[in-house]
Amino acid sequence: MTAKPTSHRLRRSLFILGFILPTFILFSVITAYPMLRGLYISLFKWSGYSGNMSFIGLDNYKRMFKDEIIGTAIFNDYFLVFWKVVLILAIATFLAVALTRMSIKRTGLFRVILFFPNLISVVVIGVLWRYIYNPSDIGFLNAFLSLFTSEPVTTVWLGQTNTAMWSILAPAVWAGIGFYMILLMAAIMNIPESLYEASGIDGASRWHQFKHITIPLIWEQMKVSIIHIVITTLNGSFIIIFLMTEGGPDNSTQVMGSYLYQIGFQQYHMGYASAIGVLILTLTLITSLILNRLLKRETIEM
Numbered sequence: 001m002t003a004k005p006t007s008h009r010l011r012r013s014l015f016i017l018g019f020i021l022p023t024f025i026l027f028s029v030i031t032a033y034p035m036l037r038g039l040y041i042s043l044f045k046w047s048g049y050s051g052n053m054s055f056i057g058l059d060n061y062k063r064m065f066k067d068e069i070i071g072t073a074i075f076n077d078y079f080l081v082f083w084k085v086v087l088i089l090a091i092a093t094f095l096a097v098a099l100t101r102m103s104i105k106r107t108g109l110f111r112v113i114l115f116f117p118n119l120i121s122v123v124v125i126g127v128l129w130r131y132i133y134n135p136s137d138i139g140f141l142n143a144f145l146s147l148f149t150s151e152p153v154t155t156v157w158l159g160q161t162n163t164a165m166w167s168i169l170a171p172a173v174w175a176g177i178g179f180y181m182i183l184l185m186a187a188i189m190n191i192p193e194s195l196y197e198a199s200g201i202d203g204a205s206r207w208h209q210f211k212h213i214t215i216p217l218i219w220e221q222m223k224v225s226i227i228h229i230v231i232t233t234l235n236g237s238f239i240i241i242f243l244m245t246e247g248g249p250d251n252s253t254q255v256m257g258s259y260l261y262q263i264g265f266q267q268y269h270m271g272y273a274s275a276i277g278v279l280i281l282t283l284t285l286i287t288s289l290i291l292n293r294l295l296k297r298e299t300i301e302m
Contacts (some may be wrong), residue, residue, distance in 0.1 A: 035281065041274040048270030060275035070276070073254045074283070079165060080172060080255070081233045081287075085226055087173045088180055093222070095177070096184035097210060101196075111185075115178035122175070126243025129171040133157040133244075158245050161252040167252060168244055172237070180225045187218040223295045227288055234284045256280045 032249060042061070045054040064070050095114060099107045117125065124137040132140045135156045145153040158166040191213065199209050215222075238257030249260060254262075256276060264273025 001258065008260070021212075038274045038277045042144055042278050044271045045269075045270045047136055047226050047268040048264060048273075049268065051270075056271070060272045061278075063272060064275060064279065069251050069254055069259055069294050070256075070279075071250060073256045073259045076165060076253060077234055077237060077255045077283075078168060081230050082234055082239055084172055087169075088176045088220065088229060089225060091173070092177050092180040092225070093184055095181045096188055097214060099181075100185055100188045101206070101209075101214075111182070114181055117175045118178045122239045123243060126240050127169055127176050130158070133167055136157070161249055162239050163246055163251060164253045168240060171244075172233075172240055176229065179230075183221055183225060184218055187221040188214060191217050219297055223292075223297075226295060227291055230291060231284055232285055234280060234287065256283075 031214045041053075043057060045056045045059075046052070066150060079215050093108075098104060099110060104110070120128075131138065134140075135142060137143065137152075138153050141157065142153045142155060143154075155163070195213050196209055199213060204212070235257065236257045238261060241253055241255050241258040242261065247258045251259075254281065260273045260276040260280070264270050264275065
């Protein structure tokens with residue numbers, strides 16, 4: 001009598017295992033193993049191209065505490081994190097509300113236009129904005145500003161320490177708005193219209209509807225957006241930095257990813273580069289956990 005339930009549980013367990021096992025194998029091969037391998041390599045002095053690996057323990061981590069560029073890279077990473085979260089979320093939320101709650105014609109066209117930067121390769125974005133910031137006559141920004149001045153503007157936007165990071169921030173924000181706008185629009189469109197109608201009858205203004213209805217009911221999507229921006233910025237700013245400034249001028253635009261590439265693949269200190277990779281992983285996890293705690297709110301059900 002007990003054979004059938006046992007057989008059923010076994011089949012059920014095998015069925016579940018059939019879905020979990022491939023994912024676990026892929027995660028182990030693509031994510032877990034590289035992380036553990038990177039942690040292992042960070043304990044060695046290794047060029048990355050020879051078979052000789054000298055064990056040096058925590059010396060690579062001690063070196064990071066004395067490396068001034070690491071401090072600059074961490075500051076630049078969190079500079080991008082802060083301003084991208086503020087600007088992308090503010091603009092994306094405004095556009096999402098405008099395209100769903102306001103009577104704007106041809107909203108479909110606006111969605112396509114605003115989402116278009118997300119369809120472009122980061123390489124193309126980097127090259128495009130380098131032309132925009134070009135200090136010569138072909139630079140769109142200087143040419144535009146020259147229309148309002150008596151003399152041509154020749155600012156080297158990417159070649160000055162006081163303007164380079166702000167110049168990189170602009171394309172980073174521009175490229176990210178569309179994705180989060182669509183995410184928030186989907187959340188807003190799921191809010192029952194009756195809530196807005198009832199609040200309108202009670203005399204609530206658009207601002208009060210936004211503050212007391214829209215924001216609380218899309219907060220989970222906003223939280224996901226913030227954490228996603230943080231993770232992708234700390235782990236993915238390398239490409240735009242490398243394309244636009246290569247970490248210059250004078251290492252003023254280095255982020256941890258670009259510095260890791262420079263140390264590992266240009267200077268051939270793969271052990272130290274792996275230690276920087278461990279630092280990136282650690283800071284990403286800590287930042288994500290702190291934000292997840294700070295942004296935690298009671299879920300509001302509709």
